[in-house]
Amino acid sequence: MRARGRCWKFGDNIPTDQIVRSDRAIGSMQEMRKHVLENLNPAFARDVRPGDILVAGRHFGQSSGRAVAPKALQATGIGAVVVESAARLFYRNCFEIGLPLLQCPGVTAGVEDGDVLDVDLATGILLDERSGARFEGERIDPFLMSMLRAGGLIPMAGQLAGEADGGRGAGHGGAGREGES
Amino acid sequence: MNLIEKVLAKASGKREVTPGEIVVADVDCLLLHDLSGYLTSKVFEQEVKRPMRYPDRVVMVFDHHFSPPTEEQARVLEENRAFARRHGTHLFDCGSGNIHHVGVQGGFVRPGRVIVGSDSHTPVHGTLGCFAAGLGNNSHAGMVMPFGKAWFRVPETNRIELSGRHRPGVTPRDAALWLTAQIGEGGAVYRALHFAGPYIDELGVWDRWLFPLITIDVGAKCGFIDPDDKTVSFVSRITSAPFEALRSDSASEASATWSYDISDLEPQVAASPTVGNVTPVAALAGRDIQWAELGGHGGGRLEDIRQAAKILRGRRVADGVKFNLVPSSRQAFAQACREGLVEELFRAGCTWFPPSTGSNQAINMGAMAATEAMVSTQARNFPGRNGSPDARMYLASAYTVAASAVRGKLTDPREFLAGVS
Numbered sequence: 328m329r330a331r332g333r334c335w336k337f338g339d340n341i342p343t344d345q346i347v348r349s350d351r352a353i354g355s356m357q358e359m360r361k362h363v364l365e366n367l368n369p370a371f372a373r374d375v376r377p378g379d380i381l382v383a384g385r386h387f388g389q390s391s392g393r394a395v396a397p398k399a400l401q402a403t404g405i406g407a408v409v410v411e412s413a414a415r416l417f418y419r420n421c422f423e424i425g426l427p428l429l430q431c432p433g434v435t436a437g438v439e440d441g442d443v444l445d446v447d448l449a450t451g452i453l454l455d456e457r458s459g460a461r462f463e464g465e466r467i468d469p470f471l472m473s474m475l476r477a478g479g480l481i482p483m484a485g486q487l488a489g490e491a492d493g494g495r496g497a498g499h500g501g502a503g504r505e506g507e508s
Numbered sequence: 509m510n511l512i513e514k515v516l517a518k519a520s521g522k523r524e525v526t527p528g529e530i531v532v533a534d535v536d537c538l539l540l541h542d543l544s545g546y547l548t549s550k551v552f553e554q555e556v557k558r559p560m561r562y563p564d565r566v567v568m569v570f571d572h573h574f575s576p577p578t579e580e581q582a583r584v585l586e587e588n589r590a591f592a593r594r595h596g597t598h599l600f601d602c603g604s605g606n607i608h609h610v611g612v613q614g615g616f617v618r619p620g621r622v623i624v625g626s627d628s629h630t631p632v633h634g635t636l637g638c639f640a641a642g643l644g645n646n647s648h649a650g651m652v653m654p655f656g657k658a659w660f661r662v663p664e665t666n667r668i669e670l671s672g673r674h675r676p677g678v679t680p681r682d683a684a685l686w687l688t689a690q691i692g693e694g695g696a697v698y699r700a701l702h703f704a705g706p707y708i709d710e711l712g713v714w715d716r717w718l719f720p721l722i723t724i725d726v727g728a729k730c731g732f733i734d735p736d737d738k739t740v741s742f743v744s745r746i747t748s749a750p751f752e753a754l755r756s757d758s759a760s761e762a763s764a765t766w767s768y769d770i771s772d773l774e775p776q777v778a779a780s781p782t783v784g785n786v787t788p789v790a791a792l793a794g795r796d797i798q799w800a801e802l803g804g805h806g807g808g809r810l811e812d813i814r815q816a817a818k819i820l821r822g823r824r825v826a827d828g829v830k831f832n833l834v835p836s837s838r839q840a841f842a843q844a845c846r847e848g849l850v851e852e853l854f855r856a857g858c859t860w861f862p863p864s865t866g867s868n869q870a871i872n873m874g875a876m877a878a879t880e881a882m883v884s885t886q887a888r889n890f891p892g893r894n895g896s897p898d899a900r901m902y903l904a905s906a907y908t909v910a911a912s913a914v915r916g917k918l919t920d921p922r923e924f925l926a927g928v929s
Contacts, residue, residue, distance in 0.1 A: 340693055340782055342890045349869045349893070352543060353584050366897055386694030386727060390890060392628045394644040395547060415698055415729050416628060420644035468661075470530050480659075481555055481650040487532055488655035 328448040330406030332378035342390035360402040377404030388417025425479035431464030510756035515639040536621040544626030551649035558654035566597035574864035605837035605863040615747030634720040634732030667762035670707035672771035677922035681905040684718040689786035697727035778903040799882035800913035803834030803866025807885025812906035819910035825857030826916035834866035
């Protein structure tokens, strides 16, 4: 799985409330998408193109666990979210809705707005095509990769619950380091 | 194994689980508030389209939009009510209290259970010896509702060892605010936090509550306190339903132990923009506030109401300050009535609101203008959460909130507490 597109860079500790304002959370996805991250960079919602890459700092997506925050980002058509680190619920939600997320320590210091980034999700390698800089992100747990390939949790939920019912437990992913959460 | 490893092993039908392992576990209770309930119900009915397997395990509480200010929000509640009727889930309508307090007071939260919810403060139920974690809508709609299960990665555990005694005028909330900054936002990502030590042992259950409450803000997956006699008698007074008070093995080892002594602590305040921006109240004393509030997931407890009354005895809320009191539950309000605190605080200039989550987000208690500031017992102070992104929000103890309401400025409460026991 790969993503390639222009970089949009954001800061540290951005809460989901800043991704989608809480009073918009009951509105239509079209409306949320139109205002996504508007307080931090009004140009993002207007100019983002399918395939672009959102880059952010530490503890991205903290606060509320509302999945509408990653869903609104997904609705912009971005190819991946690449962060120094993600808040746990945001991390989990991204995979459950099928939006690729890579934790890549050091990335924010090395890429600039508008750089074209090439992200290989299977290996965690990110390449900045402008500067030639190469970053090594964390490997995504195999269980979560399978969730991304399935298009999210819902398409694989029956199988997941059924396996547990069969007494075999879930044993997916084994001792994946950064797996969920 | 520690407590949460035991709970997860039992719930996933395994003899043992180890950190890093992914398990599919039975969920005992799904707590939803009006907003998360609405978003989850849409995913469940529009994308999942399966029957609700265990409606008795699903509890919806209207505590965020407890007084819907717009037609659209009223519609959300109506759709939620219809959803609850259609599927037979529990529903606690407006005025029932804060979601997590209703979960406890309703007997749904008992030691040894697996509790999930969309509200990010769901880990607070580790206070009673549960494995409790916040999950997203797709987990709830896609697995909990149709199968009664959820997937979890078993977290590594950090032990948070707390010792010491407060100085007068300092409260467990000051300790919890301070601890948030000590661990740091994102300082314990994916971890389970085991709160322990002589300080925790001494606290009552509702004061212990303030510690697992902070786990989300330091990035942890869950927090827990091993149940003891206090926990068991607390839960037994609420419900006759059975529970198993699992405890950590004494030999269970944490990945790390972080020790803190709170003996020298002063009253603390978390100033916008984030919950980890914590300083002594004294450092910010004198900043103007127009709004004060007891409320939120950890505020509006009887303990908070009593603290406010202690400060306001013989004093009044300053002109121009709106001091709003939001009981966390109907039970807390009833007890405040019995103790005469409802009238006393009303006469001192406070305004009572329905049991709920209070002004958590500018949904039903008004918004703030850019020039305004609020001090509250709420759990969040992110810009734009209660109106203008330029409005300031300070999080503090009920003592500090009440003292600041009296002065109209952020105030160290100890100057009002001299000679008060």
